[in-house]
Amino acid sequence: MNDEQLQQLSHRIGEQLKRRQATVTAAESCTGGWIAKVFTDISGSSAWFERGFVTYSNEAKQQMVGVQETTLQQHGAVSEQTVREMANGAAKAAAAEYAIAVSGIAGPEGGTPDKPVGTVWFAIVGPEGRVLAQRQIFAGDRDAVRRQSVAWALQTLLDEFLIN
Numbered sequence: 001m002n003d004e005q006l007q008q009l010s011h012r013i014g015e016q017l018k019r020r021q022a023t024v025t026a027a028e029s030c031t032g033g034w035i036a037k038v039f040t041d042i043s044g045s046s047a048w049f050e051r052g053f054v055t056y057s058n059e060a061k062q063q064m065v066g067v068q069e070t071t072l073q074q075h076g077a078v079s080e081q082t083v084r085e086m087a088n089g090a091a092k093a094a095a096a097e098y099a100i101a102v103s104g105i106a107g108p109e110g111g112t113p114d115k116p117v118g119t120v121w122f123a124i125v126g127p128e129g130r131v132l133a134q135r136q137i138f139a140g141d142r143d144a145v146r147r148q149s150v151a152w153a154l155q156t157l158l159d160e161f162l163i164n
Contacts (some may be wrong), residue, residue: 102119
């Protein structure tokens with residue numbers, strides 16, 4: 001997805017959130033604030049996006065969005081358990097109805113046999129405690145993995161939580 005397509009997707013998300021009088025937040029690790037950037041590229045996004053969290057280090061994940069140290073020790077930063085805690089913690093900290101969490105290995109270093117470069121975990125939370133958590137493995141260089149992660153998170157928020 002190119003920048004224009006990401007902005008169109010963000011605009012559609014904003015329209016759906018405004019219709020619901022709801023807000024979204026993001027807890028981002030490997031995307032480094034890219035989701036927040038795409039949201040704030042949209043004029044008027046302050047009506048539905050108030051804040052995001054760039055939680056690149058394990059310490060930031062614990063301090064900013066309440067990930068438990070034991071979760072990080074037992075499962076690692078790139079895990080279903082961690083992104084679930086990131087999303088729930090971000091939603092609570094931002095008092096938002098929806099939250100996206102992303103944690104992955106964008107490369108070129110950092111991959112392991114269990115978690116190769118391109119492995120990204122996502123969690124999206126919505127009203128009534130609904131949570132979708134999923135792992136994707138993306139191909140390409142660091143920029144490509146990060147861009148695909150942003151696109152996947154936004155498209156999934158729209159398709160699975162906002163279009164009905």
